[in-house]
Amino acid sequence: MTTTFAIALASAAIIGIIVLIAYFKLNPFIVLFTVSLVLALVAGMPADKVVTSFEAGAGHVLGHVGTVIALGTMLGKMLAESGGADRIALTISGVAGRSRIDWAMMVIGLLVGLPVFFEVGFVLLIPLAFVLASRTDTPLLRVALPMGAALSVTHAMIPPHPATLLALSAYHANTGRTIFWGVLIGTPIAIIAGPLFARFIAPRIHITQPNALGEQFTNRAVPEKLPGFGITVFTILSPVILMLIGSVADSVAAVGSSPNKFLHFIGNTDIALVLATILSFYVLGLARGFSRETILRFSNECLGPTALIMLLVGAGGGFGRELVDSGVSKAITDAALGAHVPLLILAWLLAVIVRVACGSATVAMSTASSIAGPILAHSHGVSPELMVLVTGAGSVAFGPMNDAGFWQIKEYLGLTVPQTLETWSVVETLIAMFGLIFCLLASIVIH
Template sequence: MSSIFAISLATAAIGAVVILIARFRLNPFIVLFTVSILLALIAGMPADKVVGSFEAGAGHVLGHVGTVIALGTMLGKMLAESGGADRIALTISNVAGRRRVDWAMMLIGLLIGLPVFFEVGFVLLIPLAFVLAERTDTPLLRVALPMGAALSVTHALIPPHPAALLAVSAYHANIGRTILLGIVIGTPIAIIAGPLFGRFASARVIPVGVNPLAKQFVSSKPPTSLPGFGITVFTILSPVMLMLIGSVADRITTPHSGPSTVLHFIGNTDIALLLATILSFYVLGQARGFSRETILRFTNECLGPTALIMLLIGAGGGFGRVLVDSGVSKSITDAALGAHMPLLILAWMLAAIVRIACGSATVAMATASGIVAPILASSTGVSPELMVLVTGAGSVAFGPMNDAGFWQIKEYLGLTVPQTIKTWSALETLIAVCGLVFCLIASIFVH
């Protein structure tokens, strides 16, 4: 398959998805499924493998993200119903002031996002964003976009996030220097793509209609009796702390020993969220006077609005898998490798291409660093630490529709597909481009 044909086919497929959903108001799941099938057939993929490829991609994504969304939504519901989200929102607005809640959410996102994947950080913090926006009379986008930008920056640029650690290992970079450079370069990027872009976007993009997710996380009147700030924050941070423990298990115990296995187990994303959710049933449920029947009703009713999100995330994963299995993404990657460009730009471009192809920033980072690492090993004058950062920047480029985050943002914030492209896709691209530019500037001084 020629690179020109592959690029044209991928562009046409993405354009068709946008037009069919936005212009003709067709069901997004049906559109993604249909376009994926047509793309595979046009690319020459055997007809008997097309549906299996889509199903494999959808299942792979939902196997992880579906569990995260379900548990995170239950935890968020308990925060909302108990008044815990109101307690944190009140504290934040008192400390930061109503005019700076977006800056506060960016800082919270940077801290929460360090050990967890984007989807996990998002479901933990989005109830807080809903309540904070409502109680301070601030546009939801102005609060939520800085939070999302911070989570995305930590995902891409700052170890010990799992995605960044993959590239650190591939490039044999010094983790201390990478963390330092990641903070120096990542912080201004988070500010530009977060509060600054968030204020610009929220003034121009106005969600329309009633957001069912906002309704379930925000009560019309704040509860009269609120839980303590300390226990509420502990409940939110408990999965983050468990994941941090899991990430350092081999450093504080003997690898592959019994204690190490236990710590890795409780530090698993799904287990950590499960334990935090069960904890919330007591400290934000029974301890607040809710009966078991009431807690069961909360956890059942909150899952209804997430059904469409899960379907769309699965369809996006299927779309990405078809791009890979059909050979479209490989043809585009081969074209980039043949362009003979500087290593920093090559790593960024390859990560961006894989990002468009499969949707996952983690996969994009791992794939691009695996391709470029052997080239870096035989080169001189290029900082391995900057290679980590520039690969991470490229891995979040474009915020494509086959990324779970795209549909999470769209559905949770009540946006249309064009509005999501104008806000989230633009924000992700801003992070990627700023990351490339800042790394190129830093390469003048860092070797």
């Protein structure tokens, strides 16, 4: 497959998805499914492999993200119904002031995002964004985009995220220095792509779509007696704490030992979330006077609006898998390798290409670092730490439609496809572009 044909085919598929969903108003899942199949067939993939490839991609993504969305939504529902989200919102708005809510959400996103995947941090914090926006009469985008930008920056550029750890290994970078430069470079990037961009774009985007998820968090009576701030924050941060414990398991217990296995088990994303959700049933449910029947009703009814999100997230994964299995992404990646460009730019470019091709930031970062790592080993004058950061920046570029995060943002915030491209895709592109620029500038002083 030629590079020109691969680029043309991928571009046609993406344009087709936008037009069919935005202009012809077709069901997004049907569009993603159909376009994925057509792309694979036109690329020359055997017909009997096409559907299998889509199912494998959808299943792989949903195996993780589906559980996260379900558990995170239940936790968010308990946070909302108990008044816990209102308690946090009142405290944050009181400390930060209504005019700086966006900055406060960015800081919260940076802290919560350190140990967790983007999808996990998003479902943990989105109920808080809805309630803060409602209680302070602030546009939802001005609250949610800074939070999302911060989560994306930490996911891509600051260990201990799995993809970042893979890049650390591939480039033989120092963990401490990577965290230092990641915080130093990542913070201004989060500011630019978060509060600054959100203040620019929020007045220009008018959300008119009905939003069942937002309504279940905000359209309800606020309890007369709200839960305490400390216990509420502990409940929402408990999965973060458990994941942090899991990330340091190898440092505090011998690898392969029973304590080590136990720490890794409770630090698993799904286990940490289910334990936190069960905790919320007691702390924000039974202890607040809710009956078991009421808690069951809360946990059942909150899942209804997530059905389409899960379908779209899975379809995005299937679309990405078709691009990979059909050879389209490999043809484009091979062309990038043939270009003689500086190593920092090459690592960034490889991550961008894989990101657009398969949608996953984690796959983009791990793939690009595995390709560029051996090249770095025979090069001089390039900082391994900056290679980690620049690869991470490229891995989130464009926020494409085959990324689970794109459909999460669209459905949770009640945006149309064009609005999501104008907001979230721009946020992700700003992170990628400024990540490259700041890393190139930093390379002048560190090697």
